[in-house]
Amino acid sequence: MSRPVRSVLVERPGAFRLVEGPAPEPGPGEVRVAVHAAGVCASDRELFDGTRPAEYVRYPVVPGHEWSGVVEAVGEGVDPALVGRGTVAEGFRACQRCERCRSGEPTLCTTGYAETGFTEPGAFADQLVVPARLLHLLAPEVDLTSAALLEPAAVVAAAVLRAAPRAGERVAVLGCGTLGLLAVQLLGASTPVELLAVDPRARPRELAAELGASRAVAPDRLDGERGGFDLVLETAGAPGTAADACGLARRGGRVVLTGVPEPGARGLDPVELLVNQLSVHGVFGAPPAAWSYAVHCFNHGLLRPEKLVSHQLPLTSFGEAMRLVGSGDPEVGKVLLRPGAR
Structure with a gap:
């Protein structure tokens, strides 16, 4: 029975x-x-x-x-x-x-x-x-336990596909939780000239460095970084991180928001968006193409x-x-x- x-x-x-x-x-x-x-x-x-x-x-x-x-x-x-x-x-x-x-x-x-x-x-x-x-x-040889993280990986894949990273760009990831650490891995595959990870917590920063970030810093160490990144991917969903992401992007840069903030989050400055001609995209969930990309990367060891x-x-x-x-x-x-x- x-x-x-x-x-x-x-x-x-x-x-x-x-x-x-x-x-x-x-x-x-x-x-x-x-x-x-x-x-x-x-x-x-x-x-x-x-x-x-x-x-x-x-x-x-x-x-x-x-x-x-x-x-x-x-x-x-x-x-x-x-x-x-x-x-x-x-x-x-x-x-x-x-x-x-x-x-x-x-x-x-x-x-x-x-x-x-x-x-x-x-x-x-x-x-x-x-x-x-x-x-x-899934491929027969992959680890089923870690495959349970492919849902958040698919969300990150949707953000990366929307961001369209190019080799040699300066890239920043805000937030080193599950989404951020998966983003570090997928963005690292595009061979950026710099891959910055930002998080207030020491252990997530250490993991980001292990997984491919060229630098991992706390938010209070961002002096001098404003306006310097071709692509910024925000994953934290903290009250000010969407605005911070736009502040890190260079003029004409690209920002993708994936973190879901609670009500009361600080809004984006429309003058900054307009004058700096930023491209800002939001990602909620993952379409089939993003799932296929995430599973492909996992099956081949990139995640x-x-x-x-x-x-x-x-x-x-x-x-x-x-x-x-x-x-x-x-x-x-x-x-x-x-x-x-x-």
């Missing part, structure tokens, strides 16, 4: 329980995945605390949008050869019919927001059912997410994972839940 499938159900902000039930059956066009590892990020903490905007969450919900696993069953119309393959999957459930989707911008789908782990059952569970069309298959993982916990330690992610401890990197660790 098979074991019951466990999942973490957040019933409402601050209230969760571990539930058990039968294995979910994939419907037509779907697959069932045995979850290997699932990352916990700040947006999961927002979901738990009740601070995520109401239009971007639907309670009760099983969280978990960053994950890796192995396909173990397929529904009608899905290639049975997928069974046994290591995989990750896009989280956005775009309609594929609206004008934005048909223009190749599914993260701007106009039919409403739907995403694994926020409005659809996520990966803080033993098993997960997702549409097969969202899968991105090394394993260095970002600081904690691996069993599914039953969801409460501890929430405490760690919200602790502010600079020694806490990426926290993973491992459903297989009973």
Whole structure:
């Protein structure tokens, strides 16, 4: 007799329980995945605390949008050869019919927001059912545990593709959390003449240097850097980092914003944008092309997410994972839940 499938159900902000039930059956066009590892990020903490905007969450919900696993069953119309393959999957459930989707911008789908782990059952569970069309298959030899970080890597890939780095440019990354450290790796592959990482915390700066930054400094050490960078990628989402990113960019430079600030963040100066002719782009989520790019880089060793993982916990330690992610401890990197660790 098979074991019951466990999942973490957040019933409402601050209230969760571990539930058990039968294995979910994939419907037509779907697959069932045995979850290997699932990352916990700040947006999961927002979901738990009740601070995520109401239009971007639907309670009760099983969280978990960053994950890796192995396909173990397929529904009608899905290639049975997928069974046994290591995989990750896009989280956005775009309609594929609206004008934005048909223009190749599914993260701007106009039919409403739907995403694994926020409005659809996520990966803080033993098993997960997702549409097969969202899968991105992994090379057989890769590490499934670090593959759980491919969702944030895809967001960074979307930012890098939008930024279009060129060899020999001066590049800066603001924030050395998960997104920032992944950005350092992807931007380093474009051979910049300088790759500056900025973070107030010592340990993330050390990791940035290990992962390819030519310099890693605290924000209070940026005197003299203003206006000197061809490309600035902002990942921190702190109240002033979007404005700081624009201040670091040279005249005619490019800025890409990926960090999501809380209300009250300092706005951008329109005069500065106009006079300096800055190109500023925002990235929220990742389209299929960015997922393909991130998975390609991971499969070929250009991304090394394993260095970002600081904690691996069993599914039953969801409460501890929430405490760690919200602790502010600079020694806490990426926290993973491992459903297989009973």
